[in-house]
Amino acid sequence: MSLKMCDESKPVDGEVNDNKYFSKTAATDAEVTFEHRSAPPETRLYKKRWVIVFLFSLYSLCNSYQWIQYGIINNIFMRFYGVDSFTIDWMSMIYMLTYIPLIFPVAWLLDKKGLRVIALVAAALNCTGTWIKVASARPDLFPVTFLGQFTCSVAQVFILGMPSRIASVWFGSEEVSTACSIGVFGNQLGIAIGFLVPPILVPNVDDLDELAAHIRVMFYITAGVATFLFVLVVIVFQERPDIPPTHAQAAARRISPENYSYTASIHRLLRNKAFILLVITYGLNVGCFYAVSTLLNRMIIEHYPGEEVNAGRIGLTIVIAGMVGSLICGIWLDRSKTYKQTTLAVYLMSLVGMVLYAFTLDLGHLWVVFITAGTLGFFMTGYLPLGFEFAVELTFPESEGTSSGLLNCSAQVFGIIFTICQGKIMDSFNTLAGNLFLCAFLLIGTIITGADCSILIYLGICSSLIVYRAYP
Numbered sequence: 001m002s003l004k005m006c007d008e009s010k011p012v013d014g015e016v017n018d019n020k021y022f023s024k025t026a027a028t029d030a031e032v033t034f035e036h037r038s039a040p041p042e043t044r045l046y047k048k049r050w051v052i053v054f055l056f057s058l059y060s061l062c063n064s065y066q067w068i069q070y071g072i073i074n075n076i077f078m079r080f081y082g083v084d085s086f087t088i089d090w091m092s093m094i095y096m097l098t099y100i101p102l103i104f105p106v107a108w109l110l111d112k113k114g115l116r117v118i119a120l121v122a123a124a125l126n127c128t129g130t131w132i133k134v135a136s137a138r139p140d141l142f143p144v145t146f147l148g149q150f151t152c153s154v155a156q157v158f159i160l161g162m163p164s165r166i167a168s169v170w171f172g173s174e175e176v177s178t179a180c181s182i183g184v185f186g187n188q189l190g191i192a193i194g195f196l197v198p199p200i201l202v203p204n205v206d207d208l209d210e211l212a213a214h215i216r217v218m219f220y221i222t223a224g225v226a227t228f229l230f231v232l233v234v235i236v237f238q239e240r241p242d243i244p245p246t247h248a249q250a251a252a253r254r255i256s257p258e259n260y261s262y263t264a265s266i267h268r269l270l271r272n273k274a275f276i277l278l279v280i281t282y283g284l285n286v287g288c289f290y291a292v293s294t295l296l297n298r299m300i301i302e303h304y305p306g307e308e309v310n311a312g313r314i315g316l317t318i319v320i321a322g323m324v325g326s327l328i329c330g331i332w333l334d335r336s337k338t339y340k341q342t343t344l345a346v347y348l349m350s351l352v353g354m355v356l357y358a359f360t361l362d363l364g365h366l367w368v369v370f371i372t373a374g375t376l377g378f379f380m381t382g383y384l385p386l387g388f389e390f391a392v393e394l395t396f397p398e399s400e401g402t403s404s405g406l407l408n409c410s411a412q413v414f415g416i417i418f419t420i421c422q423g424k425i426m427d428s429f430n431t432l433a434g435n436l437f438l439c440a441f442l443l444i445g446t447i448i449t450g451a452d453c454s455i456l457i458y459l460g461i462c463s464s465l466i467v468y469r470a471y472p
Contacts, residue, residue, distance in 0.1 A: 058186060
């Protein structure tokens with residue numbers, strides 16, 4: 001059943017307090033039709049839905065801010081803790097690495113325990129990690145600060161799969177893409193603040209005691225915000241509205257959880273060729289964004305020494321432009337439903353933006369870098385909600401939490417690979433070579449996005465034959 005055939009809403013599911021999970025495979029078209037003919041269930045949209053999604057966005061913001069807070073002042077933390085740049089890169093990559101093994105058990109918990117439990121665990125882990133970092137503001141305590149970052153990275157696993165679930169459980173059929181974009185918006189805004197604030201709070205001073213004081217202030221501010229948001233989640237965050245927002249969500253509450261198999265859902269997704277192609281292309285695009293974000297300080301400092309603050313501002317420009325792109329794409333999808341066409345267009349423009357950024361970085365004019373970085377961010381970061389919504393379109397009637405988990409897992413894998421490879425290429429050659437490395441993979445992703453499975457299989461066979469003939 002295609003999403004375009006469903007007038008009620010986007011496909012929805014979600015764990016509720018009475019553990020009645022909606023398995024879309026269990027609800028047949030005949031049952032839904034019968035339900036509509038007899039007595040349509042009462043539906044209602046609550047104003048609190050906006051409080052829920054904005055509260056989620058806030059603690060997602062606090063967590064994603066910490067992802068990049070070390071990398072954007074890479075050179076400063078290298079000197080403070082006495083470690084090399086690759087070690088500081090792992091302060092960002094640990095977010096990616098932790099996600100890969102934990103996404104499946106966390107997605108299972110989201111299905112079984114519901115939104116409130118997952119929100120509480122995420123906010124608690126994030127708060128704990130920030131206070132561990134407060135105790136690590138000494139040059140000999142790098143393992144402690146890494147432990148704090150690891151704890152926050154575990155919290156991220158509980159956060160990334162929630163936007164689509166919140167949107168489907170709380171919002172009406174014409175608001176799902178917009179609500180999902182708002183959920184992603186918080187994560188992006190956190191990254192933007194992570195680019196902007198650390199270079200301001202932690203200046204590149206020579207005295208290590210003074211530097212430690214600046215770092216401690218930054219950690220205390222983060223811990224205070226995380227604690228406040230944890231308390232808000234405990235008090236405010238609600239599992240679901242009393243009356244469902246859509247007829248499909250009403251049907252979800254009447255389906256027994258025994259009808260849903262998480263393992264079977266994953267198997268069905270892995271056999272969906274169109275979805276697997278999306279998993280690959282999403283991973284390539286977002287993995288490139290992760291690599292650019294993690295290595296941005298090194299790129300800027302190489303060509304513009306002493307410009308740590310402007311490196312942060314360039315990162316801010318990338319993400320702010322991306323947030324605008326995300327919201328525009330979310331609103332456009334709600335109205336047009338042109339998933340593949342929009343995804344392909346944005347992917348192609350991400351490639352164009354990356355090429356422009358690569359060839360203008362070393363021109364010696366920071367204002368040019370700001371413009372090209374903003375162009376790159378508008379399309380590359382704006383692609384994030386497109387991937388989630390296109391996945392829902394391709395995988396109906398599977399759980400949005402499971403499909404988004406697989407998308408994010410792909411992004412983390414490619415993010416680690418691209419960050420390591422680009423960093424090594426930059427060390428061996430220059431930043432242009434490293435950025436062209438990413439351009440090559442964005443080109444591959446664009447081709448895959450625009451091609452059918454049959455064409456890709458044909459190209460794969462032809463490539464294999466050419467290689468075989470050249471090297472028998």
